[in-house]
Amino acid sequence: MAVFAGKILRDSDFKRDVVEKVVQRCLLVFGKEVSESFVSCIQCGMCTGSCPSGGRTILNTRQIVLSLNLETVYRYFDRSELWYCTTCYTCQERCPRKVRITDLMRAVRNIAVENGYMSKEHRAVIRYLYETGHSVPIREDVKELRAKLGLPEVPPTTHQYGKALEEVRKLMEELNYAQYGEEG
Amino acid sequence: MAEYAFFLGCLMPNRYPGTEVSTRKVFEKLGVKLVDMDGASCCPAPGVHGSFSLVAWATLAARNLTLAEELNADIVTCCNGCYATLLEANHLLKENAELRELVNGKLKTVGREFKGKIEVKHVVEVLLDPEIAGIEKIKDSVVKPLKGVKAAVHYGCHFLKPSERRSLHESVENPAVLDKLVEALGPTSTSYSTKIMCCGAGGGVRSGNRELTDSMTLDHVKAMRKAEADLIVTPCVFCQFQFDAGQTELEELREEERIPVLHITQLLALAQGFKPDELGIPSHKVPAVKLLEKLK
Numbered sequence: 001m002a003v004f005a006g007k008i009l010r011d012s013d014f015k016r017d018v019v020e021k022v023v024q025r026c027l028l029v030f031g032k033e034v035s036e037s038f039v040s041c042i043q044c045g046m047c048t049g050s051c052p053s054g055g056r057t058i059l060n061t062r063q064i065v066l067s068l069n070l071e072t073v074y075r076y077f078d079r080s081e082l083w084y085c086t087t088c089y090t091c092q093e094r095c096p097r098k099v100r101i102t103d104l105m106r107a108v109r110n111i112a113v114e115n116g117y118m119s120k121e122h123r124a125v126i127r128y129l130y131e132t133g134h135s136v137p138i139r140e141d142v143k144e145l146r147a148k149l150g151l152p153e154v155p156p157t158t159h160q161y162g163k164a165l166e167e168v169r170k171l172m173e174e175l176n177y178a179q180y181g182e183e184g
Numbered sequence: 185m186a187e188y189a190f191f192l193g194c195l196m197p198n199r200y201p202g203t204e205v206s207t208r209k210v211f212e213k214l215g216v217k218l219v220d221m222d223g224a225s226c227c228p229a230p231g232v233h234g235s236f237s238l239v240a241w242a243t244l245a246a247r248n249l250t251l252a253e254e255l256n257a258d259i260v261t262c263c264n265g266c267y268a269t270l271l272e273a274n275h276l277l278k279e280n281a282e283l284r285e286l287v288n289g290k291l292k293t294v295g296r297e298f299k300g301k302i303e304v305k306h307v308v309e310v311l312l313d314p315e316i317a318g319i320e321k322i323k324d325s326v327v328k329p330l331k332g333v334k335a336a337v338h339y340g341c342h343f344l345k346p347s348e349r350r351s352l353h354e355s356v357e358n359p360a361v362l363d364k365l366v367e368a369l370g371p372t373s374t375s376y377s378t379k380i381m382c383c384g385a386g387g388g389v390r391s392g393n394r395e396l397t398d399s400m401t402l403d404h405v406k407a408m409r410k411a412e413a414d415l416i417v418t419p420c421v422f423c424q425f426q427f428d429a430g431q432t433e434l435e436e437l438r439e440e441e442r443i444p445v446l447h448i449t450q451l452l453a454l455a456q457g458f459k460p461d462e463l464g465i466p467s468h469k470v471p472a473v474k475l476l477e478k479l480k
Binding site: 025086087110114118122129135136138139142155156160165167168175180 | 201205228230231233234238242243276282290294341389392393399463
């Protein structure tokens with residue numbers, strides 16, 4: 001962690017625990033190599049300069065990595081640009097300090113979601129998954145097209161197998177994931 | 185005969201079944217058996233569900249992986265997103281005991297266990313593997329070379345990145361492997377300025393921010409038109425969806441300026457002599473009429 005950071009930005013909003021949660025999430029899923037990588041950031045801006053969304057919106061990846069080091073990343077929770085990243089990995093590939101930016105971005109979003117920051121469009125994706133096992137479920141016209149192409153009208157996925165869908169639902173409940181599909 | 189567990193995902197069976205049927209035909213022609221993964225779900229999408237909850241993402245991916253483990257077969261997928269999720273989750277779960285224990289604890293409630301005994305492949309990887317098919321065998325299977333057209337080859341992000349786990353070991357900044365495959369089928373691969381840029385669909389951007397996603401599609405189409413592309417070819421159904429459906433959402437683009445989009449397996453199936461109708465091509469939102477006339 002940047003040792004000077006607290007001195008500059010310590011204020012009543014200071015939320016060290018958010019960074020800790022991001023670190024723990026990365027450590028659990030990806031391992032140490034990812035969870036500790038952001039401390040190596042030298043603020044060169046390669047990430048921002050490489051970002052397809054950053055070139056056309058206010059998303060500034062370099063500042064998000066900086067905010068991890070300054071422990072102010074929670075300030076992005078209610079900002080729409082946190083969700084402008086398409087997870088294309090260009091920044092992560094090009095980073096000269098091997099900061100695992102895209103992995104960190106997903107972890108930051110995880111913690112934002114856990115704190116209740118999530119759009120209704122994204123809640124709907126989770127709802128589709130819970131209801132059908134698919135983020136993009138089948139439509140009647142596609143069933144007809146499938147039959148015309150000689151495929152089974154309903155694909156051999158959770159769409160066709162009720163028991164499989166029950167498994168997905170059970171897991172989503174066990175993971176406390178299904179709840180995010182409800183209107184926030 | 186080589187055998188693969190065929191992971192369908194969401195967009196291929198539920199929006200672009202033409203790509204599914206093309207893949208089945210192409211593999212049959214090349215003598216590779218595809219076995220259905222009965223009861224598979226959404227992969228789930230790496231940048232969407234992975235952004236919401238990495239633990240839920242890994243667990244639901246692990247459930248899909250256990251289906252292939254039951255079949256004792258490696259997975260093949262036609263979507264870069266499915267590929268990214270299943271490949272990454274498979275690696276992470278094999279490597280990271282703590283994560284595996286957590287995920288297996290959840291899977292136990294539905295009578296499953298991740299064992300880590302299979303691999304995940306992209307359809308292009310399988311097609312180019314000389315032990316399975318390979319470029320020479322693919323060339324031999326072509327009965328109708330698709331000459332006289334220029335293709336804008338779009339790789340899509342997760343086909344190449346993150347590079348550390350990709351077994352094709354292709355350059356992420358200047359890839360060529362897919363261009364070679366496309367050119368082996370007849371078209372010329374035309375160079376365009378946005379070639380390695382994201383299609384704009386991933387990370388929940390398409391579902392959450394239509395304006396942003398559309399602006400990326402528009403930049404691509406402008407660059408592809410400048411390069412005189414007759415068609416867009418991609419190895420990813422999500423990119424296919426983004427370009428095909430996406431172009432029809434763009435007010436800035438006149439109808440006649442839209443470029444038809446084919447998945448690589450549809451292009452290969454056409455070159456192998458299958459008819460556009462058999463491959464679902466007329467069902468695409470951007471009509472391929474002009475392209476198909478050029479190819480006659």
